[in-house]
Amino acid sequence: MKGIYLCLCLLVMLATAADTKKAPTTTKNVMGDVFQSFLNLIPYMNNEMKFRDSKNETLIRNNLHKLTNAFEHAKHLKKINSPGFRPSYDVIVEHLKHTKETFDSGNKVFARTRLKATTQICMTCHSQLERGASRNIKKKLESVTRGSFSSDFDYADFLYLTRNFNKAEVYYRNEIRNRIEKNKRLRKIQKSKEAHFLDYTIEKSIKRLITLHTKINYNPQKAIDVMKDYKNNKNLAKKLREDIEEWEVALKEWSKNDYRGKFTSRKQVESFLTKNLRSLDVSSLSDGSEDMTLLVASGALYRYLNRYPKSDIAPELLYWISVVDQQLNFNYLYSLSGMYLKECITQYSKSPFAKKCLAKYKDDIEFGYSGSGGTFIPKEERDEIKRLESVIK
Ligand code: HEC
Numbered sequence: 001m002k003g004i005y006l007c008l009c010l011l012v013m014l015a016t017a018a019d020t021k022k023a024p025t026t027t028k029n030v031m032g033d034v035f036q037s038f039l040n041l042i043p044y045m046n047n048e049m050k051f052r053d054s055k056n057e058t059l060i061r062n063n064l065h066k067l068t069n070a071f072e073h074a075k076h077l078k079k080i081n082s083p084g085f086r087p088s089y090d091v092i093v094e095h096l097k098h099t100k101e102t103f104d105s106g107n108k109v110f111a112r113t114r115l116k117a118t119t120q121i122c123m124t125c126h127s128q129l130e131r132g133a134s135r136n137i138k139k140k141l142e143s144v145t146r147g148s149f150s151s152d153f154d155y156a157d158f159l160y161l162t163r164n165f166n167k168a169e170v171y172y173r174n175e176i177r178n179r180i181e182k183n184k185r186l187r188k189i190q191k192s193k194e195a196h197f198l199d200y201t202i203e204k205s206i207k208r209l210i211t212l213h214t215k216i217n218y219n220p221q222k223a224i225d226v227m228k229d230y231k232n233n234k235n236l237a238k239k240l241r242e243d244i245e246e247w248e249v250a251l252k253e254w255s256k257n258d259y260r261g262k263f264t265s266r267k268q269v270e271s272f273l274t275k276n277l278r279s280l281d282v283s284s285l286s287d288g289s290e291d292m293t294l295l296v297a298s299g300a301l302y303r304y305l306n307r308y309p310k311s312d313i314a315p316e317l318l319y320w321i322s323v324v325d326q327q328l329n330f331n332y333l334y335s336l337s338g339m340y341l342k343e344c345i346t347q348y349s350k351s352p353f354a355k356k357c358l359a360k361y362k363d364d365i366e367f368g369y370s371g372s373g374g375t376f377i378p379k380e381e382r383d384e385i386k387r388l389e390s391v392i393k
Helices: 002-020 027-045 048-052 054-072 086-104 108-126 135-142 152-161 165-190 201-216 220-231 238-256 266-277 282-287 291-307 314-328 337-347 352-368 379-392
Strands: none
Touching: 027 048, 027 054, 027 108, 027 135, 048 054, 048 108, 054 086, 086 108, 086 337, 108 152, 152 165, 152 201, 165 201, 201 220, 201 238, 201 291, 220 238, 238 291, 266 291, 266 314, 282 314, 291 314, 314 337, 314 352, 337 352, 337 379, 352 379
16 A cells, blocks of 8 residues: 555655746746636636546646645745735635545545635735736637526635726626525525525625725725615614624725825835724724724735835734734635744844734634633644744844
8 A cells, every 4th residue: 555655655756856847937927827826726616517527537636736836836936925925926826735535535615615715815915915917818718608606605605816896896786686586585484584595695795896995996885886786775683783883984084094005115115004004903993993993904015015025114014914813814715924923033033023023823722722621722722933933032
């Protein structure tokens, strides 16, 4: 058995070596490879029957391997190594490695869930990009249609990830409308005002639309317009309607602000941080009262950080990006928040903010592992903390 395994390993290594012959030289090239494998996988990842059909096993496995390899070979690239992207990079490499292993071990249901979740990790990088796709890629994108996805939401996420925002907006709105209709029918059948399907895509779609007009293309008035469309809709859950009203109030303030969606100087970043973030009580953000501020902040912080990774303010920006991620992206399979803190500690170990990042990292871990029976931090995590402490010393 061991022999066979070794043999397989060698084969995989040989195949990998063949792949590396033309080592990718730009992030664009890598993304081209990533994208082709991802496109090939789309019809399967959105259809459980197709995904589990043994006829398709080789095709799926090959593309999964290619996708994983493409990312693994990108480690050295400059763009990937900017502080805003690297944490996502480390997460996606781990994620795909495990997805591949899950698939190879025959657990296809779970492998498919994981593969679908990959889209969200792609988004964490792509929401930081300043430019759209190249012409070459745009052409390929045209061949991907709604028919390859199992819901408007999945298609919208794909469009969002490939930065086709106008079209993504149309499909998020479709999703919301269709879900509302389904819930209405269910209420009629069950003769209950409260009946609704257990799904979160209405809320997620609304959040994506707001993110689009705050974090990605800053235009608070457009975000307010989105909310106007939904806040009085009695078919939405009451809690969601209340949230929307709060968000609207917050964004109305932003629309009067002199902030224009990006920082063009160090002075502007400083003044933004002082006005909006430095006075926040980080431990009480979970009530959501500052969500719009965090959302607005994140877009510009990422862009500034990626453009000026050597700025002495970079570790503080990573700290805030970590705070934002913790509060707003809690539904991702992975929290990137801890990864941003590690980046702050290891890459900027001499900065006073590295200490602050470490303190937050330790607090978060402690909080994460505390329960009614006390706090139990696994050895792996304790070792990681020791490693991070030694970096600063
Ligand atoms: C670690 C960050 C990161 C992750 C994760 C990531 N990307 Fe990218 N992607 C980038 C960057 C940076 C660019 C811009 C490259 C450039 O223009 O030089 C890009 C560009 C692209 C492009 C456009 C390429 C072109 O020629 O215009 C496509 C398509 C793409 N990515 C697909 C994906 C898919 C699909 C995923 C998820 C499976 C993904 N990316 C995950 C960072 C990432």
